[in-house]
Amino acid sequence: MEPFRPFSARLVPVVVDDVDTDQIIPARFLKVTDKVGLGQKLFSDWRYEADGSPKPSFPLNDSRYAGAQILLSGHNFGCGSSREHAPWSLVDYGLRAVIATSFADIFKGNALKNGLLPIELEPAHHAALRARLEADPSVEVKVDLDAQTITLPDGTTSSFPVDPFAKRMLLEGVDELGYLLAREPAIAAFEASRG
């Protein structure tokens, strides 16, 4: 993984509570054995008409949000199944962060392991950001993981929590498996102690 550096990007709003992973990527697209092209399936049932053409009303198809790298959603984003295809599809689409008021546990863990930053905002800050985006769909937000802040062009800054270990992994661009593999002596000792 690339180290997670500060970046500025536009947002796309899918501000619905309890967005489940079946909406992020429907189960019929889980028959794959790789991670290729999942971005095209992202939000498939909300994004495309029955004939496969884009639904104009869905924000991912709205030219005002073209090029967005941050998804703005609601409460409890990513609930439901453990499928890592959810963050894979978000990342493959070109998203680098999701802003919500809370995240489901498994999704949050999966996202962090794929360089997709789950940004949990206080409801008041979330509401303010949503209003700002409605007023100006092209507004850019600066995301700084090291400082744990997002900043609007007018300087308004909101901070967000991140697990310190996950933060370190993202900033250094390393994954957890390396850490676990380095614990081999402790793992072997644990196994030996149980007989």
Place this chain on the structure above:
Amino acid sequence: MRLSQGKTLFEKVWETHLVAEEPGAPAVVYIDLHLVHEVTSPQAFTGLAARGLKVRRPERTKATMDHSTPTRKSSDGRFVFVDEQNRAQLEVLRANCEAHGIELFALGDARNGIVHVVGPELGLTHPGMTIVCGDSHTSTHGAFGALAFGIGTSQVEHVLATQCLLHARPKTFRVTFEGAPGPGVSAKDLILALIARIGVGGATGHVLEYAGPAIEALDMEGRMTVCNMSIEAGAKAGMIAADDKTFAYLEGRERAPKGADFAAAVDRWRGLVSDADASFDRELTIDAASLVPRLTWGTNPGMGVGIDEPVPDPATLSDVQAKEATQKALAYMGLEAGKPLLGREVDVVFIGSCTNSRISDLRAAAQIFEGRKVASGLRALVVPGSHEVKKQAEAEGLDRVFVEAGAEWREPGCSMCIAMNGDEIGPGQVAVSTSNRNFEGRQGKGGRTLLASPYTAAAAAVTGKVTDPRTLLSR
């Protein structure tokens, strides 16, 4: 500050599996049993290969095929695949298991079935174990006093490579079900009641422990149904203390300890209860005696009502987000605000899934089907959770009850719960389903799912509409 000295069941299991705890890092937790299926494992094996790693403990890893498996056989006894991608996914799992020496319960094998049905059934699931699987319903195994939870594919790779996971310590949340539920009110209704009460994010960050007389009174299969849906409240896991029912269930199972080993194991397992003076981060009590059969009306498992209640009316909701969500869900489901679900016409009934496909579930459904016919124009699908369940049901003649009623009796698998294998409902169709998720399109694009118990699903099948099963059980 923690005043008591006692430990919760969760703490007892957690603390005996800590390999390392370093400052600034999550705990390294040892995993006793890793269950693998075809959907969430291929990319993990690819990751292992890319690093030149092997599976550290193949004997602690067991694989089954369930999500992409057909439930239909042709007249010459061959499985009917609707999509070559399904077949290819099974072949990738087979090749990965062969390459790494992992035991596989392949399609058609006598031990094959849904991962959370076969684990307990074979006696692989033991009290006090840590169990993971790339599947959020792994919480099912918590019914045995195990700490069991779903993981993503990256973590599948971690466990394959190291038999360990990095995990921050979750909080604890005890839910006590007081009283005794009435006839026709089952384990499914208990867990649906809890999820409706606390919401689909209500237990995020917590391990649930289910306790109280109504839980103790459940058999092991009912306890599995309850623990299965812990994730639908956002919980990390769900657990139930081990007791004599747990031990009796496991005794004699193929992979359970035998003879003196079993007796010694039971001595250890008896301690797997929360101490009387243990404290939980959160507690909630639910009166099981007041519960009625339940259904979901909306598009997540928390959107549920008692069978005699109307669906909500957004006009009465003050919270803007809740109002919007309710309107959206009612529109998707084609429901009118404030109207009862009773009498709502039903197109499809699905009895199956890791929630409700065990022999007791099929017996419950058969009680309603017996001597009745599936309503005209309705499609009813009964899918046993494993070959073992199928064999037992056929020995008891349950298959004949279903078939004579006009239902389809299928081969085991996840089937219409996740609709990956061709078993699906059509756009706009209404299904009463014993599965665990009513998300938009979960059982087929555009489909509408009402989650319910096997009694309530069977009652819908024979009447063609949402019906209180108690009216059919009391004749």
